[in-house]
Amino acid sequence: NAGVTQTPKFRVLKTGQSMTLLCAQDMNHEYMYWYRQDPGMGLRLIHYSVGEGTTAKGEVPDGYNVSRLKKQNFLLGLESAAPSQTSVYFCASRLGLAGITDTQYFGPGTRLTVL
Amino acid sequence: GENVEQHPSTLSVQEGDSAVIKCTYSDSASNYFPWYKQELGKRPQLIIDIRSNVGEKKDQRIAVTLNKTAKHFSLHITETQPEDSAVYFCAASTGGFKTIFGAGTRLFVKA
Numbered sequence: 001n002a003g004v005t006q007t008p009k010f011r012v013l014k015t016g017q018s019m020t021l022l023c024a025q026d027m028n029h030e031y032m033y034w035y036r037q038d039p040g041m042g043l044r045l046i047h048y049s050v051g052e053g054t055t056a057k058g059e060v061p062d063g064y065n066v067s068r069l070k071k072q073n074f075l076l077g078l079e080s081a082a083p084s085q086t087s088v089y090f091c092a093s094r095l096g097l098a099g100i101t102d103t104q105y106f107g108p109g110t111r112l113t114v115l
Numbered sequence: 116g117e118n119v120e121q122h123p124s125t126l127s128v129q130e131g132d133s134a135v136i137k138c139t140y141s142d143s144a145s146n147y148f149p150w151y152k153q154e155l156g157k158r159p160q161l162i163i164d165i166r167s168n169v170g171e172k173k174d175q176r177i178a179v180t181l182n183k184t185a186k187h188f189s190l191h192i193t194e195t196q197p198e199d200s201a202v203y204f205c206a207a208s209t210g211g212f213k214t215i216f217g218a219g220t221r222l223f224v225k226a
Contacts, residue, residue, distance in 0.1 A: 031212060040124075042204065042218040043159070050212055058213075090158060101147035101166075101210040106158040 002026055004107035006091050012113045013081045021076040021110050023091030030096030032074035033058075033104065034066060036087040043090065049074055050096065081114045088112070117142045119207050121217030129225050134192045136220045138205035141186070145207040148188050149214070150179060153202045162203075163190070195224045 004025045013019055023032065030051050035043040045058030049068040063085060065077045074093075078085060091107040118141040128134050140148075146167040151159035165172045165179045165188065172179050176195075181188045188207075192199055205217040 040218070043216045045213065048212060056212070101208045103149055103161050103164060104214055106151075106160070108158050 004091055004093055004105050006089075006107040006110050008110060009108065010111045012115065013078075014115050015082060017081050018077070018079050019081065019112075020078075021089055021091075021112075023074045023076070023093075023107055024072055025093040025105075026072060027093065027095070027105070028071070029093035029105075030071075031094045032068065033092040034064070034074065034076045035090045035092065036060065036085075037090060037109075038087050046076065046089075081112075083114045086112060086114045117207075117209075117213075117215045119205060119215045119217040121205050121220055123220060124218065125221045125223070127223040127225065128195050130195060130197060132195055134195050134199070134222055134224075136190045136203055136205065136222075138188050138190075138207075138217050139186055140188070140207040140215070142207065142209055142215075143186065144209040145186075145215075146210055147208040148179070148181060149206050149208075150177075150190050151204045151206065153204065153219075155201070159204060192222075195222075197224050197226050200224045 007022045033048045034046040044060050047066040049055050052071040055066045067075045089110045092104040094104045095102045120139045149164040152162045153159040176193045178191045202219045204219050206214045208214040
């Protein structure tokens with residue numbers, strides 16, 4: 001049981017390049033999330049998904065797209081990277097049982113630098 | 116909109132002393148309050164949580180208290196050790212899709 005995993009761990013991009021970050025969970029969780037973490041700003045929600053085939057915008061969605069084609073995977077895409085997207089990206093998931101508030105489990109993070 | 120304020124942003128204590136981190140939430144429908152610890156370069160990990168039907172919860176050296184009337188909740192760490200040094204995040208959830216996180220407290224425990 002690997003929990004929540006993310007690939008890659010590190011990436012350096014040039015401005016304008018595109019990339020996809022992959023999040024995978026093997027806990028059969030319904031809800032999945034993408035956050036970015038910048039120094040002194042805590043965790044900001046980019047996009048989230050409440051089930052396979054669904055996605056929704058979070059607090060800072062501009063410049064990012066997501067897809068949840070399979071329940072266990074949540075992909076975050078940057079179509080045209082900008083230096084402002086330099087950050088550490090965390091994926092998280094939670095079980096999502098109806099009527100029960102449960103804990104989010106985080107992946108190890110992806111450190112992205114955009115030059 | 117929903118908001119969680121966390122204080123202080125930085126806290127420095129001597130080894131063996133206690134540390135207290137306080138959070139205030141805005142949405143009175145919040146019913147679940149987790150606390151996460153994030154060590155340098157690592158992922159946030161749950162250390163303790165409390166639900167709205169409980170006023171206090173303790174797990175060894177850490178405890179959390181909740182005051183629903185004032186919409187305050189706090190993390191208490193007793194007998195601090197150098198390995199307690201990390202960033203701590205509070206959070207609040209209403210049972211919906213989102214969890215609102217505080218901005219974090221960087222705790223330094225000096226040996």
